[in-house]
Amino acid sequence: MTIDISSAGRIVPIEPAPGSFGGFVARARRSGGLVVQPRMGMSSPRTMREGLAATRDASATTVGTITLDSYTRVGGHSAARQALADGVDLNGYPIVAHDRDVTRGVLRGVRAANFPVQVRHGSAAPQDIFAALVAAGLDATEGGPVSYCLPYSRTPIRESVDNWVQCCEMLAERAGPGVEPHLETFGGCMLGQLCPPSLLVAISALEAMFFVQHGLRSVSLSYAQQTNPAQDEEAVRALRRIAAHFLPGIDWHVVIYTYMGVYPRTPGGARGLLEAAARLAVRSGSERLIVKTEAEAHRIPTIAENVMALEAAAAVAVAERDRLQPAGLDDTGVYAEARALVDAVLSLDPDIGRGLTLAFERGYLDVPYCLHPDNLGRTRSSIDSDGRLRWASIGSMPIGHLVAAAKPRTVTSSDLLRALSYVEREFDDAALNHSNRRHLADSLSHRPDDTAETTMTEPNTTGAGVPDGFPASPREHLSSPVTRTVLRIQHRMLTAAREHLSAQGFVEMLPPMIGPVTDPGARGAKQIDIDYYGHRYKLMTSAILYKQASLLAFDKIFYVAPNVRLEPLETSTTGRHLAEFHQIDVEVAGASRDDILHILEDLVRGIVRRVVEEMPDELEFLGRDTSAFTELLSRPFERRTHAAAVRDLHDIGHDQSPEAEIDWQAEVKLSRKVSHPLFVTDYPKGSRGFYDRESRTSPGQLCNFDLIAPEGYGELCSGSEREHEYGRIVSRMRETGENPAKYGWYLQLVREGIPSSAGFGLGLERLTRYVTGLDAVWQANAYPKLPGVKSP
Amino acid sequence: MESDSHTWNLVFLQLVLEELGHRVTNLGACVPDQVLVDRCRLPPPDLIVISSVNGHGYNDGMRLIRMLRSQSELAVTPIVIGGKLGIGGADDLRYSGALLAAGFDAVFQDTAGIESFRSYARSLSGQAS
Numbered sequence: 001m002t003i004d005i006s007s008a009g010r011i012v013p014i015e016p017a018p019g020s021f022g023g024f025v026a027r028a029r030r031s032g033g034l035v036v037q038p039r040m041g042m043s044s045p046r047t048m049r050e051g052l053a054a055t056r057d058a059s060a061t062t063v064g065t066i067t068l069d070s071y072t073r074v075g076g077h078s079a080a081r082q083a084l085a086d087g088v089d090l091n092g093y094p095i096v097a098h099d100r101d102v103t104r105g106v107l108r109g110v111r112a113a114n115f116p117v118q119v120r121h122g123s124a125a126p127q128d129i130f131a132a133l134v135a136a137g138l139d140a141t142e143g144g145p146v147s148y149c150l151p152y153s154r155t156p157i158r159e160s161v162d163n164w165v166q167c168c169e170m171l172a173e174r175a176g177p178g179v180e181p182h183l184e185t186f187g188g189c190m191l192g193q194l195c196p197p198s199l200l201v202a203i204s205a206l207e208a209m210f211f212v213q214h215g216l217r218s219v220s221l222s223y224a225q226q227t228n229p230a231q232d233e234e235a236v237r238a239l240r241r242i243a244a245h246f247l248p249g250i251d252w253h254v255v256i257y258t259y260m261g262v263y264p265r266t267p268g269g270a271r272g273l274l275e276a277a278a279r280l281a282v283r284s285g286s287e288r289l290i291v292k293t294e295a296e297a298h299r300i301p302t303i304a305e306n307v308m309a310l311e312a313a314a315a316v317a318v319a320e321r322d323r324l325q326p327a328g329l330d331d332t333g334v335y336a337e338a339r340a341l342v343d344a345v346l347s348l349d350p351d352i353g354r355g356l357t358l359a360f361e362r363g364y365l366d367v368p369y370c371l372h373p374d375n376l377g378r379t380r381s382s383i384d385s386d387g388r389l390r391w392a393s394i395g396s397m398p399i400g401h402l403v404a405a406a407k408p409r410t411v412t413s414s415d416l417l418r419a420l421s422y423v424e425r426e427f428d429d430a431a432l433n434h435s436n437r438r439h440l441a442d443s444l445s446h447r448p449d450d451t452a453e454t455t456m457t458e459p460n461t462t463g464a465g466v467p468d469g470f471p472a473s474p475r476e477h478l479s480s481p482v483t484r485t486v487l488r489i490q491h492r493m494l495t496a497a498r499e500h501l502s503a504q505g506f507v508e509m510l511p512p513m514i515g516p517v518t519d520p521g522a523r524g525a526k527q528i529d530i531d532y533y534g535h536r537y538k539l540m541t542s543a544i545l546y547k548q549a550s551l552l553a554f555d556k557i558f559y560v561a562p563n564v565r566l567e568p569l570e571t572s573t574t575g576r577h578l579a580e581f582h583q584i585d586v587e588v589a590g591a592s593r594d595d596i597l598h599i600l601e602d603l604v605r606g607i608v609r610r611v612v613e614e615m616p617d618e619l620e621f622l623g624r625d626t627s628a629f630t631e632l633l634s635r636p637f638e639r640r641t642h643a644a645a646v647r648d649l650h651d652i653g654h655d656q657s658p659e660a661e662i663d664w665q666a667e668v669k670l671s672r673k674v675s676h677p678l679f680v681t682d683y684p685k686g687s688r689g690f691y692d693r694e695s696r697t698s699p700g701q702l703c704n705f706d707l708i709a710p711e712g713y714g715e716l717c718s719g720s721e722r723e724h725e726y727g728r729i730v731s732r733m734r735e736t737g738e739n740p741a742k743y744g745w746y747l748q749l750v751r752e753g754i755p756s757s758a759g760f761g762l763g764l765e766r767l768t769r770y771v772t773g774l775d776a777v778w779q780a781n782a783y784p785k786l787p788g789v790k791s792p
Numbered sequence: 793m794e795s796d797s798h799t800w801n802l803v804f805l806q807l808v809l810e811e812l813g814h815r816v817t818n819l820g821a822c823v824p825d826q827v828l829v830d831r832c833r834l835p836p837p838d839l840i841v842i843s844s845v846n847g848h849g850y851n852d853g854m855r856l857i858r859m860l861r862s863q864s865e866l867a868v869t870p871i872v873i874g875g876k877l878g879i880g881g882a883d884d885l886r887y888s889g890a891l892l893a894a895g896f897d898a899v900f901q902d903t904a905g906i907e908s909f910r911s912y913a914r915s916l917s918g919q920a921s
Contacts, residue, residue, distance in 0.1 A: 154822050369803045371820030413807035
């Protein structure tokens with residue numbers, strides 16, 4: 001539909017006067033330049049004038065800004081006058097409190113045809129402000145009946161509309177030879193964050209139409225940078241398409257606001273966000289950009305900081321224009337949603353102000369999280385996994401046919417906190433990662449091989465040592481860029497494992513944590529007893545018995561299982577032991593050892609490939625050279641029997657008993673000798689628990705294995721075919737000194753029959769350490785518990 | 793309160809209370825004193841939460857609590873205040889004592905974290921049931 005929104009009914013596009021705000025921007029557009037503008041306002045006329053002059057003189061195409069103080073915004077002009085009389089600095093320029101001749105003096109010789117100045121305020125009742133700026137000879141400002149009412153005031157929308165009608169008319173009357181008043185919508189900002197782009201576009205466009213309906217012929221439409229560059233670009237394209245359709249014969253342009261929500265606190269993060277805004281402005285064909293400074297999160301910026309931001313944005317804009325990257329072509333429906341909202345409002349009443357009032361009353365427009373009494377408050381928004389703002393609930397807005405998965409989703413208080421700080425976190429993290437890269441490269445030159453060597457030649461015999469670098473506090477550890485990068489990679493590894501196993505028909509089950517008995521085979525580690533309603537129960541050291549039981553439900557299962565083992569104190573500095581850790585625990589009914597080795601090998605390769613392909617930046621940041629995985633990804637893992645491994649160890653002078661488990665020091669030596677993952681198979685009976693199946697053809701030998709990582713990272717995984725026959729299990733229990741009476745529930749199941757099976761437990765922290773090249777396994781755990789070390 | 797136009801803190805608190813099973817009337821930002829008093833009198837809610845983050849919380853809170861407690865309907869209604877009550881520093885601790893003495897049932901400084909507020913709200917639910 002079309003609607004006559006121009007009271008004068010003009011259809012010929014106006015060419016705004018060369019010296020006017022719109023005329024200046026139009027000229028800059030023709031010469032291909034982006035106009036940049038600060039958010040600058042000082043209470044002292046002298047400083048305000050200096051700020052304007054510095055803006056004009058910056059190496060960029062600039063327009064000047066007079067931002068008003070918060071007293072003036074709410075009509076507290078006498079408070080502003082009192083502050084001026086008392087010599088108290090305000091947070092902006094009090095244009096009403098200052099005499100108009102003072103303001104004329106501020107502008108004289110600074111404001112010119114090649115340097116227009118705009119007043120920025122934030123008032124829902126701005127008549128005094130408009131009168132003052134007009135009296136001072138100014139004719140460019142911004143705001144809107146919705147955008148300065150809903151977020152910041154309790155003024156009823158109806159009143160705000162009336163106020164803005166008066167103000168538009170007051171400003172439009174200024175039009176004359178060489179003068180074309182200009183009004184910018186603030187509607188592209190709505191609460192600064194978490195308002196989905198389609199609603200921002202709709203409100204910004206509707207406010208522009210409202211301005212035009214009340215006499216303005218030169219307007220700009222704002223859009224505030226949100227959470228995802230591609231989505232923002234799509235939104236600005238939608239805004240331009242709607243403006244082109246609904247503002248015929250009008251001089252209009254688009255202004256981008258650098259992010260208006262919780263701002264990055266690091267200088268690098270703040271710069272990064274400003275640069276992203278400048279790129280958005282260029283890529284979306286916008287004409288003007290309002291910048292923010294590195295001081296944004298902390299205080300009111302200085303003039304010099306404003307100039308730096310202007311020049312930085314201008315430089316990025318030039319570079320982006322020269323890149324000649326094709327504009328994005330995403331269409332996720334922003335235009336359709338925004339257009340549906342605009343059409344719905346226009347259909348309510350030919351008078352756009354009345355239409356807007358009715359639209360909020362009926363919930364056609366409903367700003368998420370806005371508490372204004374005239375906002376229905378039935379909508380919710382959230383941030384997608386790819387950083388896009390989306391609707392969690394659309395309330396009564398007429399876009400149900402357009403919003404995918406219109407089923408409302410709950411947004412919890414912690415979701416909200418995370419969403420509010422999403423942009424800050426993204427940009428601060430990126431900045432911290434960048435600045436830590438060098439520092440980290442130094443710390444990582446200390447390879448695990450060296451660690452192992454040191455540990456072996458100087459064994460810690462004094463008990464619980466704490467390795468260098470172990471975090472002093474959870475805060476230090478959790479907020480460290482290394483930890484965060486490692487945990488992100490670990491998350492991807494788990495995702496990869498789950499997808500890989502699920503695709504092969506595995507069912508993920510959740511493991512028990514408490515039982516009357518737990519796997520007795522954890523070498524040298526003690527179990528934790530707990531009081532379970534008067535019974536002495538255990539925390540799981542591993543869940544092998546339960547995995548066997550789980551095969552009664554499904555043939556192929558896996559857990560991501562927490563395990564607790566009180567490892568000997570001397571393991572605290574091995575870099576490979578944690579008292580609390582996790583395993584990807586897999587068990588397959590009817591499988592042989594060969595079967596399970598193939599499943600494990602495929603799983604490890606799948607996880608590593610996923611990280612190498614999808615997280616190269618993170619690996620580079622951690623200093624992990626991905627060429628370390630070339631062999632792993634391209635050829636089958638090596639296999640060696642325990643007997644052969646013992647011979648190898650003897651050859652390099654390590655006194656390894658052929659009857660026993662390979663100790664962790666020997667594992668490291670083996671690990672350092674290979675460039676490729678290595679399976680060690682056929683451990684001697686007596687080295688492992690009763691559940692590892694004894695070979696029927698070579699008695700005394702178990703059908704089991706360990707997986708050893710190369711480069712000194714050591715053992716990643718243990719696994720085996722399982723004993724599953726009642727008689728054999730009971731006799732193996734007796735051989736290993738276990739009391740069968742303790743295993744009542746398990747033996748009952750076994751007696752009635754459980755499937756034969758094979759399985760493994762792949763240490764998640766150990767695998768993460770290997771993939772990320774960390775010094776120690778504790779770095780791959782959010783709450784590391786080193787043996788014997790007091791930990792949260 | 794009237795001088796404070798911040799709203800994200802109020803939205804967050806609303807979600808926290810809703811998650812604990814409460815129904816919430818959120819009066820929003822910049823609430824004039826009389827609007828708050830009128831809304832709280834009839835019918836009195838189970839809990840009145842005042843949140844301020846602009847650094848004027850102490851002054852505004854002292855004025856508000858006297859107005860609220862002077863209403864007979866609100867003599868024993870739990871009323872709490874929290875946020876950034878002063879402009880920082882040691883004075884903020886002194887503020888807590890004065891606000892409690894003036895009639896608030898609890899004061900939650902912004903440094904205390906949301907958990908203390910959650911457990912306070914939970915303890916109220918316990919009393920109610």
